[in-house]
Amino acid sequence: MKNKHSLSPSHSPAPLDLSAAVEAFVAQGGVIDVIPDTETTDAPPTPVDDPATTEAETLAKLEQLRALVAKGAGVSSLQYSLRMNRRDIRQLAQQHGIKINFSRPVRVKRPANMPPDRDIDDIVAGHAMHYSSLGYSVPEIAQFLGLSVRQVLDLGKAYRFEFRAPPPGDKA
Structure with missing residues (x-):
């Protein structure tokens, strides 16, 4: 027979003093952004990518894609090498006119x-x-x-x- 034990702690934790925790955080150099009551955010802010870096990465991945496809690589090996998902690989290949052989028996x-x-x-x-x-x-x-x-x-x-x-x- 299985005995079920309660997972509740035997002692209740001390209530946190929110204002003291915020003051300690700011004292250590932390910064808190205050959002006005009229504004709401549903998603966390996305980091801004440098367009030059993104374009350079895309060109490097495009060259690597061309080289791998020329060697006969399939989609699974392209995913591993390029660190991209299938949809993005197919989209990149279609945009640049590259034909991927999806199944080539060895x-x-x-x-x-x-x-x-x-x-x-x-x-x-x-x-x-x-x-x-x-x-x-x-x-x-x-x-x-x-x-x-x-x-x-x-x-x-x-x-x-x-x-x-x-x-x-x-x-x-």
């Missing part, structure tokens, strides 16, 4: 498409077995022989030999 280049009915002779199979015995992985063998990974695996099935598996901690 792929390893494959060898040129080869016809699937290509006969692979015994010499190629012998080379694949030799590279396998030397400890090369299937993608490396495919690259050496100019084949696709699927063709090398099919070659192993056809000639009934297994390729060496990479070590358990190694991700290739």
Whole structure:
């Protein structure tokens, strides 16, 4: 069973003397702005930015945006690098005619498409077995022989030999 305890303090705090606290604050060098009763403020005052500084920062971010987009950076990496949100990045890119690639898959280049009915002779199979015995992985063998990974695996099935598996901690 759960026992609920009251979170109220056991003693009541001494009432604060507001006028004494204000006098102590002013004595330490603090400044209090007095707002007339006729005026009201809903939002805190915003700091005034120097237009030259803001323009310089914008130009620096624009140059960095162009460089990153040229390298193929996506929106998430732009957010991290520019320290801006997606909406501001898109707006800046649209204003200056920069096209952002929103999704570009990362792929390893494959060898040129080869016809699937290509006969692979015994010499190629012998080379694949030799590279396998030397400890090369299937993608490396495919690259050496100019084949696709699927063709090398099919070659192993056809000639009934297994390729060496990479070590358990190694991700290739």
